[in-house]
Amino acid sequence: MWAYFSRRLFIAIPTLWVVITAAFFLMRLAPGGPFDQEAPLPPEIMANLKAAYGLDQPLWWQYVNYLGNLLQGDFGPSFKYKDFSVTELIGQGFPISIQNGAAALFLALLVGIPLGAMAALKQNSGADHAAMTVAMTGIVIPNFVVGPLLALIFGIWLRETIFALPVAGWNNGALPNRILPVICLALPFIAYIARITRASLIETLRTNYVRTARAKGLPFRIVVLRHAFKSAMIPVVTYLGPATVFLLTGSMVIETIFGLPGIGRYFVQGALNRDYTLVMGVTILAASLVILLNLFVDLAYAWLDPKVRYE
Amino acid sequence: MSDAPMSDGGSGANLRVPHSHALDKAADVEGRSLWQDAFRRLQANRAAMISAVVLIVMALVCFIGPVLVPWSYEEIDWNILEAAPPNIEAGHYFGTDSLGRDLLARILQGGQVSFLVGILATSVALVIGVTVGATAGFMGGSVDQILMRFVDVMYAVPLMFFIIILMVVFGRNFYLMFLAIGFVEWLTMSRIVRGQTLTLKNKEFIEAARASGGSTAGIIARHIIPNVLGVVIVYVTLTIPQVILLESFLSFLGLGVQPPMTSWGALIAEGAQEMEITPRTLILPAVCLSTTLFCFNFLGDGLRDALDPKDR
Numbered sequence: 001m002w003a004y005f006s007r008r009l010f011i012a013i014p015t016l017w018v019v020i021t022a023a024f025f026l027m028r029l030a031p032g033g034p035f036d037q038e039a040p041l042p043p044e045i046m047a048n049l050k051a052a053y054g055l056d057q058p059l060w061w062q063y064v065n066y067l068g069n070l071l072q073g074d075f076g077p078s079f080k081y082k083d084f085s086v087t088e089l090i091g092q093g094f095p096i097s098i099q100n101g102a103a104a105l106f107l108a109l110l111v112g113i114p115l116g117a118m119a120a121l122k123q124n125s126g127a128d129h130a131a132m133t134v135a136m137t138g139i140v141i142p143n144f145v146v147g148p149l150l151a152l153i154f155g156i157w158l159r160e161t162i163f164a165l166p167v168a169g170w171n172n173g174a175l176p177n178r179i180l181p182v183i184c185l186a187l188p189f190i191a192y193i194a195r196i197t198r199a200s201l202i203e204t205l206r207t208n209y210v211r212t213a214r215a216k217g218l219p220f221r222i223v224v225l226r227h228a229f230k231s232a233m234i235p236v237v238t239y240l241g242p243a244t245v246f247l248l249t250g251s252m253v254i255e256t257i258f259g260l261p262g263i264g265r266y267f268v269q270g271a272l273n274r275d276y277t278l279v280m281g282v283t284i285l286a287a288s289l290v291i292l293l294n295l296f297v298d299l300a301y302a303w304l305d306p307k308v309r310y311e
Numbered sequence: 312m313s314d315a316p317m318s319d320g321g322s323g324a325n326l327r328v329p330h331s332h333a334l335d336k337a338a339d340v341e342g343r344s345l346w347q348d349a350f351r352r353l354q355a356n357r358a359a360m361i362s363a364v365v366l367i368v369m370a371l372v373c374f375i376g377p378v379l380v381p382w383s384y385e386e387i388d389w390n391i392l393e394a395a396p397p398n399i400e401a402g403h404y405f406g407t408d409s410l411g412r413d414l415l416a417r418i419l420q421g422g423q424v425s426f427l428v429g430i431l432a433t434s435v436a437l438v439i440g441v442t443v444g445a446t447a448g449f450m451g452g453s454v455d456q457i458l459m460r461f462v463d464v465m466y467a468v469p470l471m472f473f474i475i476i477l478m479v480v481f482g483r484n485f486y487l488m489f490l491a492i493g494f495v496e497w498l499t500m501s502r503i504v505r506g507q508t509l510t511l512k513n514k515e516f517i518e519a520a521r522a523s524g525g526s527t528a529g530i531i532a533r534h535i536i537p538n539v540l541g542v543v544i545v546y547v548t549l550t551i552p553q554v555i556l557l558e559s560f561l562s563f564l565g566l567g568v569q570p571p572m573t574s575w576g577a578l579i580a581e582g583a584q585e586m587e588i589t590p591r592t593l594i595l596p597a598v599c600l601s602t603t604l605f606c607f608n609f610l611g612d613g614l615r616d617a618l619d620p621k622d623r
Binding site for chain 1: 604
């Protein structure tokens with residue numbers, strides 16, 4: 001188990017290195033630089049600015065320097081937000097994104113699993129079809145449509161009623177400001193999780209060990225809860241890996257729509273501003289998150305499925 | 312002439328089957344190929360058939376419609392210059408956007424972009440995914456190891472971030488966009504094809520092809536790929552909506568196609584800014600996008616039921 005764990009961590013290092021290297025050199029291929037403005041700066045000032053940020057060094061030396069700083073946990077200064085280091089910006093944005101993401105994931109599991117389980121237990125009934133139609137709708141109506149629509153409904157049409165909700169801003173994490181973004185982020189997850197739960201539970205209910213449990217006289221409810229449910233959850237847990245990626249990209253849209261100062265929005269703006277270090281920082285953070293979550297998923301298998309052994 | 316009996320279907324030239332009435336009748340029954348079987352199953356699935364028809368109609372309307380609409384997608388109606396309600400006399404059947412451009416013409420043009428990106432990017436993913444998957448599965452050994460470890464590493468990379476970096480770095484280039492999206496979407500395809508190839512490669516007909524001197528590349532192209540086609544078609548149908556969604560997502564963030572060209576995602580982004588005044592500019596493109604995605608998903612599910620060997 002520990003050997004497996006350490007080997008996975010060992011593979012994670014080259015993966016991260018590939019991510020860092022690719023992102024570093026891609027960003028530098030870009031025409032234009034972080035200090036370009038509409039009125040060009042005098043060459044002397046430009047040269048001084050570049051020297052101050054080390055951009056006058058040869059590219060490979062910048063790269064080595066960046067890696068060296070990274071090993072010490074330093075993501076460098078932001079080129080655009082001049083008073084901040086990237087670590088500070090991420091320190092501000094990341095808690096917001098992770099809180100929204102975790103809340104959305106929790107909501108999705110809370111709603112998606114029962115919805116899918118209900119559909120599976122009443123397979124081919126009206127309730128099943130209704131639940132799956134809702135799930136399909138959640139998948140095909142993207143975040144960036146649901147977001148503005150929710151804002152239209154709760155921010156404008158219901159403005160005068162008690163259902164009115166703030167449609168923009170973080171407001172130091174006040175609960176009403178979180179409701180719409182979290183729901184909007186959670187909807188596609190609810191849909192995917194419900195579909196996965198349904199398919200997997202239907203398959204599990206047809207297995208021999210479930211039939212055996214029924215045959216020895218256990219009530220259906222106990223069989224579902226104690227025997228079928230745990231192994232039916234394996235595909236849902238598998239989905240948590242891709243879900244992290246989904247969550248990260250979703251947060252770019254959600255944070256743009258609802259004006260939240262999270263890392264998703266920093267990333268999009270940083271890319272548009274050629275803020276090399278900020279974009280690199282967010283990309284590295286995202287890659288580490290995905291790798292960590294995948295590792296967690298693999299470990300969860302061992303708990304869910306007794307057939308899985310790690311050597 | 313040792314191979315003469317084989318060319319005769321293995322029955323032997325001298326063997327004579329006594330002619331009977333029953334056999335004549337049997338010869339009249341036409342054989343059905345696996346594809347015909349699958350097509351029949353698909354036809355029985357009403358949701359999938361309706362989706363296919365809707366998709367064909369939508370694609371035709373998007374590509375032929377602009378000829379019939381009085382305004383082009385970039386033309387500004389100088390008499391309006393604002394988001395106006397539908398006006399049949401002026402030829403704005405869906406009204407105009409905030410710059411006075413015809414909304415219908417723009418939705419049709421956006422649809423062209425969405426369909427094109429969907430099909431082209433999926434083709435890129437298809438070619439790379441099938442080649443890598445079939446090669447890895449068929450060759451096995453260290454080739455398989457290297458290719459699949461590479462796919463594993465790519466899976467752990469948040470590729471969306473790289474697409475955004477690419478779009479920013481190389482400008483909002485239409486061709487680059489579908490190449491970039493294609494390069495992201497091939498991963499799952501390669502895994503699926505590899506899995507199918509692994510089950511196929513020990514079958515007798517592959518052994519026969521090898522025994523008769525077929526080269527590895529030839530066997531992959533002539534025997535492996537046609538046999539994984541069913542699964543691939545299912546996956547392609549389910550990849551197209553993902554790609555369309557991805558393109559809309561990029562356009563929504565302002566990283567997709569460049570104005571005055573537009574796409575459904577870009578129209579939704581524009582509409583979202585004016586929704587309190589004219590909800591129509593948000594809702595109409597959103598309905599088009601969602602309907603298309605809905606239909607592709609239903610068609611994909613239907614094809615899966617019809618073609619996937621696992622569910623037969």
